Amino acid sequence: MSPPSTILVTGGAGFIGSHACVELLDHGYELIVVDDYSSSTPQAFARVERIAGRFAGAVYELDVRDRPALSAVFDRHPVDAVLHFAAYKAAGPSTRRPVEYYDTNVGGTTALLRTMHEHGVHQLVFSSTAALYGDAGHGPLDEATPARPVNPYAASKWICEHILADVCRRCPEYTVLCLRCFNPAGAHPSGLLGEDPRGTPGNLLPYVAQVAVGRRERLPVFGADYPTRDGTGIRDYLHIMDTVEAHRIALDHLADEPGLHVYNLGAGRGSSVLDVVAAFSAACGRPVPYEVVPRRPGDVPELVADASAVARAWGWRPTRDLTDICRDAWHFQRLNPHGYTDSARRPNTKR
Ligand SMILES: NC(=O)c1ccc[n+]([C@@H]2O[C@H](COP(=O)([O-])OP(=O)(O)OC[C@H]3O[C@@H](n4cnc5c(N)ncnc54)[C@H](O)[C@@H]3O)[C@@H](O)[C@H]2O)c1
Numbered sequence: 504m505s506p507p508s509t510i511l512v513t514g515g516a517g518f519i520g521s522h523a524c525v526e527l528l529d530h531g532y533e534l535i536v537v538d539d540y541s542s543s544t545p546q547a548f549a550r551v552e553r554i555a556g557r558f559a560g561a562v563y564e565l566d567v568r569d570r571p572a573l574s575a576v577f578d579r580h581p582v583d584a585v586l587h588f589a590a591y592k593a594a595g596p597s598t599r600r601p602v603e604y605y606d607t608n609v610g611g612t613t614a615l616l617r618t619m620h621e622h623g624v625h626q627l628v629f630s631s632t633a634a635l636y637g638d639a640g641h642g643p644l645d646e647a648t649p650a651r652p653v654n655p656y657a658a659s660k661w662i663c664e665h666i667l668a669d670v671c672r673r674c675p676e677y678t679v680l681c682l683r684c685f686n687p688a689g690a691h692p693s694g695l696l697g698e699d700p701r702g703t704p705g706n707l708l709p710y711v712a713q714v715a716v717g718r719r720e721r722l723p724v725f726g727a728d729y730p731t732r733d734g735t736g737i738r739d740y741l742h743i744m745d746t747v748e749a750h751r752i753a754l755d756h757l758a759d760e761p762g763l764h765v766y767n768l769g770a771g772r773g774s775s776v777l778d779v780v781a782a783f784s785a786a787c788g789r790p791v792p793y794e795v796v797p798r799r800p801g802d803v804p805e806l807v808a809d810a811s812a813v814a815r816a817w818g819w820r821p822t823r824d825l826t827d828i829c830r831d832a833w834h835f836q837r838l839n840p841h842g843y844t845d846s847a848r849r850p851n852t853k854r
Pocket residue numbers: 513514515516517518519520537538539540541542543544565566567568587588589590591592607611630631632633683684685686687706
């Protein structure tokens with residue numbers, strides 16, 4: 504079977520999705536993109552096109568749970584494979600809005616699978632998460648680590664993996680790669696594309712970047728009493744360009760790996776919240792103010808990848824580190840203090 508060349512990207516306006524679009528356009532893929540902009544803005548596509556130097560492809564505003572609308576997209580375009588990013592991703596809010604998370608993440612995935620099947624498309628790269636390992640303890644976690652999700656977000660992704668495994672067991676025509684992403688962060692080195700969440704950032708890096716640029720006063724550090732070396736949460740931050748390179752390489756391996764395969768995507772290095780604050784302060788040339796506040800519900804002390812399986816399978820390893828992540832995230836935030844929407848209009852008054 505030849506590798507896929509026309510890719511449907513769900514959630515293509517989001518952080519990972521938009522960088523994935525650049526990566527795929529740079530490598531000659533044709534794209535069909537769908538997004539409902541529930542946590543992003545279509546402005547991302549103008550940036551994608553500026554970087555790639557070509558039309559991003561057909562872009563549709565739709566909710567992936569809307570099967571008739573999704574079906575019409577598959578009717579119109581010959582899709583070879585799907586990169587499925589569309590989901591809600593925040594651990595904390597998922598503890599307060601569990602039904603919304605299950606509906607969007609699980610319902611969105613089953614709606615997509617049904618529509619793909621009806622159109623004879625059976626190749627999928629699914630964006631899963633390290634969060635499903637839950638509180639698995641210290642040290643690098645490999646793919647055999649039992650899943651113990653501690654919040655509805657992680658549980659929703661674990662349920663999706665179950666569904667995908669069952670479908671692949673029963674239906675030999677499917678090829679599914681579940682990529683358990685640890686913590687993608689940073690920005691495209693051009694400074695044009697980055698992490699531009701709507702409202703208050705849930706993730707650490709965009710929050711730190713907004714503090715550094717003067718949009719927010721100080722970073723709330725969610726707990727300094729974890730059983731970690733400095734008491735703050737430890738995560739495995741993976742540069743966004745490494746993250747999307749791995750997704751692009753996954754497409755090459757859809758053709759030769761039938762059935763379901765699960766890989767961790769991480770750098771294999773743990774950084775605490777205070778490590779990130781220090782690295783970002785070095786990148787922007789001044790200290791990033793912070794204050795310790797109570798733990799965030801749904802958080803775990805530590806998540807670090809054993810990413811050796813993907814290295815063995817594909818010969819792929821990340822090439823960037825936390826210093827690169829902070830440099831590129833700061834470059835983006837400095838050039839776009841208010842994100843994509845209004846960076847040209849609003850001056851950075853606080854700095
Ligand atoms: N960012 C991380 O730290 C991280 C880590 C591991 C896994 N992931 C997974 O990667 C994927 C992308 O994450 P991200 O960081 O780019 O998040 P993001 O919020 O920036 O992007 C998600 C995109 O999906 C869209 N979307 C949400 N629900 C939709 C729906 N029902 N129909 C159509 N579009 C919808 C949003 O508008 C957004 O553009 C998610 O599935 C997430 O669970 C993210």
